[in-house]
Amino acid sequence: MSKDIRIKRGLNINLVGAAEQTISKAVLSNVYAIDLNDFHGITPKMLLKEGAEVKAGEALFYNKNNEGMLFVSPVSGELIEIERGARRRILTLKILADKEQQQLEHGSLDVDKASADEIKSFLLKGGCWPFIKQRPYDIVADPSITPKAIFMSGYVTSPLAAELDFTLQGKEKELQAAVTALGKLTPGKVHVSVGKSSDSPLTALKGIELHKVSGPHPAGLVGTQINKIDPINKGERVWTVSPQDLVIIGELLVTGRFNPERIVALAGSSVKAPKYYKTKIGTEISTFLYASGVNGENFRVINGDVLTGSKSSQDGYLGFYNNTVTAIPEGDDYEFFGWNKPIFNKISTTRALTFSWLQPKKKYDLTTNTNGEHRAFVVTGQYEKVFPLDIYPMQLLKACMVKDLDEMEQLGLYEVAPEDFSLTEFICISKQPHQQIIREGLDLLYKEIG
Amino acid sequence: MHEIKLKYQGKKMAPAFNAFHTFLYAPNETTHAGGTHVKGADDLKRTMNTVIMALVPVLLFSFFNTGYQHYSAINGFPENFSVMEHFLTWDNFWLGLITVLPLVIVSYGVGLIVEFIFAVIKGHEVEEGYLVTGMLVPLIVPVDTPLWMLAVAVVFGVVIGKEVFGGTGMNILNPALTIRAFLFFAYPTWMSGDKVWVHGAKEGVTQAGSADAITGETILGYLAQNNETIVSSKFSLSDMFFGFIPGSVGETSTFLILLGGLFLIFSKIASWRIMVSAVIGSLVMGLIFNGVVDAGLIPEYSKFYGLMQFEFWKHLIVGGLAFGIVYMATDPVTGSQTTRGKWIYGFFIGFISVMIRVFNPGYPEGVFLAILLMNVFAPTIDHYVVRGNVKRRMKRLKNATIFPKDSEGKTAELQPETV
Numbered sequence: 048m049s050k051d052i053r054i055k056r057g058l059n060i061n062l063v064g065a066a067e068q069t070i071s072k073a074v075l076s077n078v079y080a081i082d083l084n085d086f087h088g089i090t091p092k093m094l095l096k097e098g099a100e101v102k103a104g105e106a107l108f109y110n111k112n113n114e115g116m117l118f119v120s121p122v123s124g125e126l127i128e129i130e131r132g133a134r135r136r137i138l139t140l141k142i143l144a145d146k147e148q149q150q151l152e153h154g155s156l157d158v159d160k161a162s163a164d165e166i167k168s169f170l171l172k173g174g175c176w177p178f179i180k181q182r183p184y185d186i187v188a189d190p191s192i193t194p195k196a197i198f199m200s201g202y203v204t205s206p207l208a209a210e211l212d213f214t215l216q217g218k219e220k221e222l223q224a225a226v227t228a229l230g231k232l233t234p235g236k237v238h239v240s241v242g243k244s245s246d247s248p249l250t251a252l253k254g255i256e257l258h259k260v261s262g263p264h265p266a267g268l269v270g271t272q273i274n275k276i277d278p279i280n281k282g283e284r285v286w287t288v289s290p291q292d293l294v295i296i297g298e299l300l301v302t303g304r305f306n307p308e309r310i311v312a313l314a315g316s317s318v319k320a321p322k323y324y325k326t327k328i329g330t331e332i333s334t335f336l337y338a339s340g341v342n343g344e345n346f347r348v349i350n351g352d353v354l355t356g357s358k359s360s361q362d363g364y365l366g367f368y369n370n371t372v373t374a375i376p377e378g379d380d381y382e383f384f385g386w387n388k389p390i391f392n393k394i395s396t397t398r399a400l401t402f403s404w405l406q407p408k409k410k411y412d413l414t415t416n417t418n419g420e421h422r423a424f425v426v427t428g429q430y431e432k433v434f435p436l437d438i439y440p441m442q443l444l445k446a447c448m449v450k451d452l453d454e455m456e457q458l459g460l461y462e463v464a465p466e467d468f469s470l471t472e473f474i475c476i477s478k479q480p481h482q483q484i485i486r487e488g489l490d491l492l493y494k495e496i497g
Numbered sequence: 498m499h500e501i502k503l504k505y506q507g508k509k510m511a512p513a514f515n516a517f518h519t520f521l522y523a524p525n526e527t528t529h530a531g532g533t534h535v536k537g538a539d540d541l542k543r544t545m546n547t548v549i550m551a552l553v554p555v556l557l558f559s560f561f562n563t564g565y566q567h568y569s570a571i572n573g574f575p576e577n578f579s580v581m582e583h584f585l586t587w588d589n590f591w592l593g594l595i596t597v598l599p600l601v602i603v604s605y606g607v608g609l610i611v612e613f614i615f616a617v618i619k620g621h622e623v624e625e626g627y628l629v630t631g632m633l634v635p636l637i638v639p640v641d642t643p644l645w646m647l648a649v650a651v652v653f654g655v656v657i658g659k660e661v662f663g664g665t666g667m668n669i670l671n672p673a674l675t676i677r678a679f680l681f682f683a684y685p686t687w688m689s690g691d692k693v694w695v696h697g698a699k700e701g702v703t704q705a706g707s708a709d710a711i712t713g714e715t716i717l718g719y720l721a722q723n724n725e726t727i728v729s730s731k732f733s734l735s736d737m738f739f740g741f742i743p744g745s746v747g748e749t750s751t752f753l754i755l756l757g758g759l760f761l762i763f764s765k766i767a768s769w770r771i772m773v774s775a776v777i778g779s780l781v782m783g784l785i786f787n788g789v790v791d792a793g794l795i796p797e798y799s800k801f802y803g804l805m806q807f808e809f810w811k812h813l814i815v816g817g818l819a820f821g822i823v824y825m826a827t828d829p830v831t832g833s834q835t836t837r838g839k840w841i842y843g844f845f846i847g848f849i850s851v852m853i854r855v856f857n858p859g860y861p862e863g864v865f866l867a868i869l870l871m872n873v874f875a876p877t878i879d880h881y882v883v884r885g886n887v888k889r890r891m892k893r894l895k896n897a898t899i900f901p902k903d904s905e906g907k908t909a910e911l912q913p914e915t916v
Binding site for chain 2: 060062206278280281282283347349353354355356358373375377378379380381386387390393394395396397398399400401403413414415416417418419420421422423424425426427428431437438439441442457458459469472473474475476477478480481482483
């Protein structure tokens with residue numbers, strides 16, 4: 048059964064440097080790293096000390112608030128560094144990989160017969176639980192709570208992001224195992240979305256509610272789809288999983304091994320030959336970045352896509368949830384009379400001497416320049432044009448800024464994640480940091496209400 | 498230049514210097530680590546600049562019209578009026594330039610000084626809001642406004658109308674209209690009546706070949722005195738539409754305002770919803786008044802008769818209504834922020850403008866009062882529009898079956914809270 052979702056309000060950001068659909072194998076990385084910032088809201092408790100030997104799939108640390116939730120190492124090797132920040136908070140764990148990889152075997156689980164509790168504890172123990180995220184609050188799911196439904200978006204509209212239709216090919220078995228298992232964890236439905244004319248392996252899955260989505264970005268964001276399919280109410284929880292992580296979950300269920308292998312899109316205008324690489328979570332980005340070649344010196348490496356990714360460096364590591372690495376030029380130079388010249392080479396939603404409306408299909412080479420300074424909210428009605436959720440975006444942002452909990456609740460903060468505000472942040476004339484404002488709002492709400 | 502900027506970084510005068518720097522160069526700022534890594538091309542300066550571009554034709558026109566009105570008042574209106582011969586003349590332009598340009602300079606000079614002082618004291622950047630306000634102010638005052646009055650009003654308007662609320666983006670009232678209102682209420686004898694609208698009338702410049710002083714009555718002024726006959730004899734419909742009539746400096750040419758409005762709508766800077774609904778609002782009110790006259794409910798000697806019988810659609814082409822609708826009502830900060838709110842807000846601006854116009858014969862220009870009034874109500878309108886969204890959410894919540902959480906008790910606990 049399939050239900051169609053059509054999104055009208057939005058904006059596709061067409062950039063040059065989309066990854067070509069060929070897969071190369073990345074060089075094996077010497078050092079792998081787990082960035083603890085990827086797990087928002089988790090307080091880690093280390094299980095191993097610096098210098099300890101670890102197998103691939105063996106736990107490195109657990110969640111202080113839920114001791115069963117293990118976070119595992121992507122490779123076998125030696126834990127060489129626990130990098131700490133202010134107040135001894137753990138920032139990154141680095142593992143020096145062995146030449147001969149040793150894998151921790153969990154033994155497979157028959158998902159058709161297993162009970163919900165068995166599946167839960169299997170995923171927790173196997174290190175796959177952190178792939179499941181929860182809304183509201185956009186954090187790693189709480190295993191003690193039963194979600195209303197589970198959502199997965201296989202439709203990609205984010206600029207330059209990895210095309211899931213392509214990267215998931217041949218993974219039908221793993222995907223089916225994963226959705227069957229997850230389906231047992233909720234009394235509700237498992238909603239899976241794909242593009243309108245997609246040949247994604249997701250379309251063939253059983254035990255799901257399939258949605259065909261069309262429209263401009265943010266139609267592909269799972270938050271948009273939740274809002275259209277079954278919006279979150281206060282007190283409800285839904286889970287979201289990215290389909291690329293379903294593959295890893297599925298493999299753990301089928302083979303009993305935590306296999307962090309992932310097909311990653313390397314994209315962006317600073318990459319000479321943007322394409323896909325087969326690599327592992329936590330790998331050094333340099334292992335494949337230089338294989339494709341880079342243009343110039345002054346560019347930014349982004350862990351993720353240009354709207355929601357996090358800033359990394361050329362010697363950074365692939366994030367836990369990311370299947371896209373983007374490199375675009377830094378825009379740290381001045382532009383003479385940049386504010387009143389006609390603009391042909393940047394994207395704009397207005398026509399104030401900006402001419403991107405003439406060529407909606409043109410691909411742009413954007414830099415990281417902000418194109419203006421931070422200002423108070425002035426212009427109204429702009430965000431609504433690219434924000435398809437049934438929410439007043441500016442009012443919600445303002446409620447978060449003034450920390451008005453009642454307003455935040457009533458205006459629908461439970462329904463959104465920071466990424467839902469990435470497009471409004473992109474077009475924001477006042478250059479306000481929307482995603483940060485929403486993140487802080489969510490954190491406050493979580494702390495106060497939970 | 499860039500080095501000086503770095504040198505002054507963090508110092509007290511930095512905002513003042515940065516304002517100049519950022520005027521010349523788009524900044525080298527790059528996106529922050531946590532947010533989007535690319536940004537759209539528009540910034541606030543570009544937005545404001547677009548509005549100013551839409552105002553430039555109006556300003557140029559006002560130069561000519563100031564001169565034209567002045568000389569016509571002295572020598573009588575030319576017969577067989579031709580634009581090239583009588584209007585676009587060097588004499589007209591020169592007189593307009595030397596009377597209007599000082600208003601522009603005072604408005605920008607004084608206003609920006611106040612902005613800079615506040616930016617330095619409070620340590621924030623100089624925001625661009627005043628770029629538009631500073632241009633609007635000289636266009637909405639009568640041409641013979643003394644410069645010192647304007648300066649006082651600008652200080653008042655910027656400080657009380659804007660800075661006390663926290664600067665651009667935080668103000669409740671439109672600063673340009675606050676300035677206009679201040680002028681009107683602080684110096685009523687000067688600002689109203691029939692003298693200030695044409696250059697020279699106040700100083701008693703006499704008509705050519707007679708000892709009578711020239712008069713600078715506006716159309717609305719004549720109508721308020723029930724002098725419909727003078728209006729129809731003196732000003733043709735095309736005069737009104739193209740703006741060859743006395744009035745505040747920049748408000749007269751409905752034609753150029755219309756072009757400016759279309760440009761703002763096309764560039765997606767101003768809200769077409771507010772403009773359209775304000776036009777509808779004023780037409781509705783005008784029709785109601787016309788209806789009252791047609792039904793014979795009001796005697797001819799009534800002091801409202803002149804304005805009430807004025808055909809409803811003509812309200813749009815005389816006085817400042819068109820200017821107010823296009824450039825002032827669409828101010829995003831002080832107007833309604835929600836889509837539905839904009840319709841309501843615009844409608845009432847048009848509606849109340851015409852109402853004030855007719856019922857206040859002492860000063861038949863209602864649009865600035867109407868906009869200020871609706872500025873005050875805009876947050877209330879938005880509040881109820883947003884409540885509509887909240888109500889929908891609450892209703893959804895009430896009908897939802899919330900699945901049990903960790904324990905049975907928590908669901909029960911949640912229910913009463915949400916009703």
